[in-house]
Amino acid sequence: MTATKIDGKAIAKEVREEVKAKVAERVAAGKPKPGLATVLVGSDPASEVYVGMKKRMCERLGMESFSHTLPADASQEEVEALVSKLNADPTVNGILVQLPLPDHLDEEKVLQAIDITKDIDGFHPINIGRLAQKGREPLFVPCTPDGCMYMLNKAGAKLEGANAVVLGRSNIVGMPMALLLVKQNATVTICHSRTKNLKEICAEADILIAAVGRPEMVKKDWVKKGAIVIDVGTHRIDDATKEKGYYLTGDVAYDEVAEVAGAVSPSPGGVGPMTIAMLMRNTLRAAEIQQD
Numbered sequence: 001m002t003a004t005k006i007d008g009k010a011i012a013k014e015v016r017e018e019v020k021a022k023v024a025e026r027v028a029a030g031k032p033k034p035g036l037a038t039v040l041v042g043s044d045p046a047s048e049v050y051v052g053m054k055k056r057m058c059e060r061l062g063m064e065s066f067s068h069t070l071p072a073d074a075s076q077e078e079v080e081a082l083v084s085k086l087n088a089d090p091t092v093n094g095i096l097v098q099l100p101l102p103d104h105l106d107e108e109k110v111l112q113a114i115d116i117t118k119d120i121d122g123f124h125p126i127n128i129g130r131l132a133q134k135g136r137e138p139l140f141v142p143c144t145p146d147g148c149m150y151m152l153n154k155a156g157a158k159l160e161g162a163n164a165v166v167l168g169r170s171n172i173v174g175m176p177m178a179l180l181l182v183k184q185n186a187t188v189t190i191c192h193s194r195t196k197n198l199k200e201i202c203a204e205a206d207i208l209i210a211a212v213g214r215p216e217m218v219k220k221d222w223v224k225k226g227a228i229v230i231d232v233g234t235h236r237i238d239d240a241t242k243e244k245g246y247y248l249t250g251d252v253a254y255d256e257v258a259e260v261a262g263a264v265s266p267s268p269g270g271v272g273p274m275t276i277a278m279l280m281r282n283t284l285r286a287a288e289i290q291q292d
């Protein structure tokens with residue numbers, strides 16, 4: 001069996017085109033461009049790259065972006081004061097505080113300070129709380145798990161009653177992913193660093209979400225025949241034989257897993273582009289919520 005490739009790059013392009021067209025419609029109707037404000041505290045190189053990508057994507061889709069950078073030693077009060085200013089600014093529809101924050105800052109308090117109608121990352125405790133509760137709906141869902149759900153739907157996954165295994169329990173991916181799958185009536189197992197018989201549990205999964213952060217950890221014998229596998233990991237592996245001196249890979253050993261799975265998303269080219277597309281979609285939705 002050779003798995004279908006779940007082409008996140010192509011699916012993300014469709015999502016972005018839909019967002020771009022809706023933004024253009026709003027602007028043609030005399031409404032302001034949706035605006036995304038990013039807050040970066042410190043100068044972590046990876047975070048700088050992510051924030052830069054988000055800013056450029058806003059421009060490509062006809063949206064405004066406002067970049068704010070605070071020094072690594074910014075105080076809790078300074079970060080919260082910036083968030084309050086952005087909450088009050090009508091040109092800002094979405095606020096993204098890039099995580100992780102430096103250790104001395106209280107992340108929960110910063111996220112709690114964001115107006116929930118501008119919480120396009122879906123990390124505000126109210127939005128996460130609603131995601132965790134039956135019969136309640138968050139205004140926004142975290143972008144990476146939202147992108148994974150979108151890809152699962154595109155791949156034709158039947159979630160109701162499915163055995164879903166989520167590898168990883170982070171606040172950004174694993175936990176909200178598990179909550180989203182439960183909302184769709186999957187039976188969900190969350191695995192983490194203390195899980196026993198990890199391989200055996202994964203091998204029972206109809207849906208397997210790999211968000212562990214270990215290069216190519218998920219091998220062929222971890223995957224049930226016909227399962228749908230989503231690879232959330234991205235790793236840069238040094239390799240002198242490559243032109244760039246490195247290559248990118250995910251949490252899944254793609255080539256061998258594709259021999260048994262029904263469908264697999266690659267990394268790169270899978271979840272990465274979906275995350276940013278969902279962020280753009282959330283920013284547009286924030287503008288709709290606030291202005292329509």
Ligand code: GUN
Pocket residue numbers: 096097098099100121143144172
């Ligand atoms: N750091 C890694 N992923 C994310 C994300 O989706 N949003 C924010 N704000 N920070 C991140």
